[in-house]
Amino acid sequence: MSPTEVASAALPGANRHKSVSALFGDDADSEPLWFKKDTFAKADFDSEAYIRDLRRFVAFDTLRTELRGHLGALKNELVELINRDYTDFVNLSTKLVDVDGAVLRMRMPLNELRARLVTVRESVHTSLAALQDGLKRRADASASREVLELLLDTSHVVSKVKKLLVELQSFPEDGAQVPAQGDSEGKVTRAYSNGNIAGDAAEHGASLEDARSRLLERIASEMNRLKFYVAQAQDLPFIQNMQPRIGNADVSLDASLRRCFEGGLERRDDTVIYHCLRAYAAIDNTAGAEEVFRSAIVAPFVQRSVPPSPARDTVGASADKLAEVFDEIEVHIQTECQFLLDKAVAANSGLHVFDFLSNSILKEVHSAIQKGKSGAFSPGKPAEFLANYKSSLKFLRFLEGYCQSPAAVAAFRSQTAYTDFMRQWNLGVYFTLRFQEIAQSLDTALSAPTPSPIHVGSSRAADGSLGLALQSSVTLWDCLQRCWKEGVYIEAVSDKFLRLTLQLLSRYTTWLSTGLAARKAGNATSHPGGEWALAAAPEDFVLVRHDVELLVGMVKGSYMDHVLPLLSGNNSEEVCEVVRQSLLQGAEALLAIVPALSDVLTEALTEKCVEVLRQVKGIIATYRMTNRPLPSRHSPYVTSVLQPLKTFVEDERFAHLTKEIRAELILSVSEKITVTYDVLARDMVSVARTTESSLQRLRRGARQRGAGAGTETNDNNISDNLSDKICAQLFLDVQEYGRRLAALGIAAADMTAYTSLWQCVAPPDRQNVVEF
Template sequence: MAINHHHHQPPSQPPRTDLFGDPIDHHPSWFNQSAFLNPSFTSESYISDLRTFVPFETLRSELQSHLTSLKTELVELINRDYADFVNLSSKLVDVDGAVLRMRAPLVEIREKVLGFRSDVEMSLSELKCGLRERNVASEAREVLELLIDTSHVVSKVEKLIKELHSVPVDGSNGDLHTAEKSHLSNGVSKQHSKNGTDLRETQSMLLERIASEMNRLKFYFAHAKDLPFIENMEKRIQNASSLLDTSLGHCFVDGLTHKDENAVYNCLRAYAAVDNTQNAEDIFRSTVVAPLVQKVIPYSSSGVVSGSAGDELEEDYKQIKHLIAEDCTFLLQISSTENSGFHVFSFLANSILKEVLWAIQHGKPGAFSPGRPTEFLKNYKSSLGFLADLEGYCPSRSAVANFRAEAVYVDFMKQWNIGVYFSLRFQEIAGSLDSALVGSRLNPIQKSDSEHGLTLKQSLTLLECLKSCWREDVLLISISDKFLRLTLQLLSRYVNWLSAGLSARKNRNSGPNSPFEWAVSAAPDDLIYVIHDLDHLAADVCGNFIGHVFEILKSCSTEEVDLVKDSILQGGKSLKDLVPSVIDSIIDTLAEKCSEEVQQLQGIVAAYRMTKKPPPVRHSHYVSGVLRPLKVFLDGERATTYLTEDTKGKLVQGAAFKITGRYYELAADTVNTARKTETSLQRIRQGARARHGASSDTSGHNVTETDKICMQLFLDIQEYGRNLATLGVEAANIPSYTSLWQLVAPQDRQAEIRF
């Protein structure tokens, strides 16, 4: 039955959409329709994957919606091709006959293909078998050739070694002919030398050939060492190798002894060929280097020192460098020949430096001890110079880098414990400053004892410690950063010592074991030394000291030098910044002493209270003593010697302001108290007169006791102002003096301060 009886293709319908414009059959993102087309699709796994985040009801609803859409799509497809679907049965006529006619030729073709395939597979199998047999034969042939070549090389090496033994080592011994011996015994030394040189050269060339063949033999042995034939030959190979090493060693020693350039060159090529550089280096060390070094630093292998006393190495290094230049340059020049392949040898490290290190360890072990810092540093610097001298024999920068990377070079540098050395120097320098700062008082020094113009032992110790950090016999450039840090720590220690002491002095924090007793008990004259030293220290640190440090660090980069400069300048500034605090401490002490004299103004009240004393006509006696402590201080020997005019001005101004402030406080308190007292007395008198019927009228022209007190204070502050003027201080510029003037001056004198 047709689903739709229209025989024409229905027009395509636009997709249906909902209210929001989405397709009605639109599915959520988690509903993957393509999963149903996967051949490995199973409903159980599909549902188990979705159940963790999709409810069953939602999943069932989506599946039903998808089924409905599939059915609808199927109906639409059938309706679209309905005419072809209906006519399909009418077009399929005699289909079975056509199938029978096509089957026979197809079967025939299939049989032919299967037969051809069988023939091809058989041929392929035979071909693969032949190839395997060929590969086996080829491998066997290669092994056989390798064995034959190995046998030939072993035989050749043994033949060459026999030929080598028939050649005498030199012209003075060996299997020489009788005629040759007779010829040599006739004393023809020139011919003797020539024959010896020729024999060494011949032997060295033969050894080079043998080494080359041994190199080939090692290659063959490495590729066939598991074969029984090779295992049977292993003993012959080892014997040949041992004979080669022995003969090569004798020839190399002979060449070194007679400084035969050609023989040594050939021997080195032989050693390089068999990759046995260590033997060459050891022979050179024992034959040439060791006797030279033992002449300078005698030692014994047991570690018992048998040489000269003392652990200094500078003179030893000088002698060793001279001997190396004289007796070792010959081989070092040969080993540095360009394009010779001798870069594999390291005679500088493994022969010379190793022997020198061994000699020092067994002949002068104390040279490496940092327990004596001065000797240690001298030896270390001498050692660096010795290493630099050895590096001068390197033909290139890469050779220098290789020399420094050698194990013996690293071991040599490890012998010098720079960390322990700095720790000892730190304790020595920092401990010296700490010891100077521990005392309970400031320690002035004799003027003749200080070359730097300093006056205190503490300051002189600081400067000496700072300079010690950068002395040639203390500083190590490689750890200059640590010495810079120590420099800044010394400055900080001194600054903290002073600032903490001044703080304790201000707060009167003193005790029997107080570390700040020096500051609390210091007289103003003692603090003059502190001001003077701070100025000199700051100037020296920011001047000559920085210049000395720059001269030492001139090889460093500009950026690094600038950082050093800034840090040291900051330290110098911290010294300079302490000067105002010391000045304030002196001012406080002087102001306190002057204020004791000011206290006497309280006697003015007693002088005029309840007395008939007439109004004053001259200032009080105490006024002349108010500024006396300040004047005595300024006129003292230390102040005139060590204080600059600028510092004196700051001291006078600060003291004047503080003393005048105290003067005003006492005067204001005295006047206010007197006025309150007088008011109370007047009130009591008026009440008494009123009770007795007496007249309460008083004459306005009578001078009261308070007026007399103010008149006396006015005379006093005028004299005080004149005394300030003698010290160079303008009284009118002091706010507290202005307030004091307005407190006691008559009305007609209030406008202008004049005395």
């Protein structure tokens, strides 16, 4: 049978048809997306689980069809593989001869190899376990040896320290020179030295104190080494049993080192001081050296400068002043502490771990002031408190002068002594007292029932500025300046003083706004604090406006130039810009009230002038009730229309006003009066012409009746025309009104309202040219 026949026989009819369809590209029987062939090739494939999962959304018939189709496809692939290697497949049976024998022959050496490998692996495991056990025992032995060596070293160092302390105690307590070997005191020298440091020092003619300081430095070095050993094995019983001996040695060393350091400080012995400081640094007891320096050198002169209790002659106003005290202490520091401070900050000295400035000097000064001048820290007397605070800052800057770098200054300021000293100055309470003092003065001035004008020429503020007209404005300017005066301002609370400055401006602005609102409402019931505006005369508001504009100008000018330099020292440009914007914002909020202030006076003056202007209505009655001829001169009321405005401008009480304010006020009032004048004139002309039209109708009717009766009636000429007479009178009045405006500096021809008024009453031939 040929390969094709074998393949054809292996295919069932349906599958044969399906393969033929696939051959010709018919994909009608393509597999659905839910049927995954790769699932059958998985090692953990479970047919029951597979069918259970698919039955939820696939019918059994459909699943059976797909599986049979897949089976047919697999058989097709098998046939294709057989056809591809058909020759090898046919010859496979001929080549598989004595397969079992071959398998047995290959299995024997493999089994032998496996046995050997198992034996080798067991041997390796045994050797590895033995090696690991040996390494562990070796590590334990090494650790035990290290502990033993540590204990031996500790014991050796303890013995060495004890020996050195005994040698230290053999030194005489006086500061006599150790004689050189071979002199009359050679035996004593050998008794003390015995080949040790004291003997070496004696050979060079050094003093006993020098030798003692060297020995103390060596003991301190050994103590440092001992503490290192103890820290590593502090839980061991041996170390715990030695703790009393170590503690006694530490106490003995500290006492001896303290005496030696005190003696070196008293004699200003640089060598002794240097070795003692190195000893203190070696045992990490910098606080001990700082305390010795404080008690031996600093405390005596500080207590002389600041006695524990005030002396009788200092009790009184100057009892708590610190300026002279700090000056005296600075002199003592320069004469009695300079040598040690210079040594501590010297380059490559190894003594930078000591902080004598804060832990010795500043700490002692702070303690002495607390005991002898405790009132100096009390902010109850702000002036004295500020003077003492500034003196203390000056003293701190003096101490910072001994720092060699900005980093050293920062380290000095971070010390606990510095922080405790600065914490004594309760700047918050001081500012509260200043706040109450400044704010109360402004509130008192603003609570006056009416604005209090001051005399011309007396509105000179503290800095010499001129022009303020009201006492409340002068008080505000004085309060604003006091916030930044040298005797009030403190840089540490500059943010609080800035806030107070803005609050003062806001308080004054609110005072004005409340007053304007109360005056507009006609009562102060809903606007408490605005009573002053109801009691004030309208003319007072122009003084308020003048002060507001002047204050705004000074805040934006000289005031800001004074404040910003005070803040620029320790603040960035961004902060200064924020401060400048805040002041400008406060000034602008105050300036925004100016139009409302101007309206109060403008309306009052306009009302007075309009009250006189209403007399113009009498012209109609005059010419209606009488048969007067055409007018030849202006009416008497015109001369009085602008008289209230003129009186106000010439009043000496308002000499504070600038030319700009006067010109603006005159122009504003004149425009309002002229607008009212235009309305009244147009109403009069309209009424006159309406009345004239009615009279003409009545006259025509009378003539008709007279003609029917045989009587004659004469027409009135232009001089008897009511509207012409009224217009002629108004024209004369408007001309005189224009001249009055010109006398006040107003160009009437440039005013729209006056031009409209002129065109309403002027004859036809003079409509386009305004001349008077």
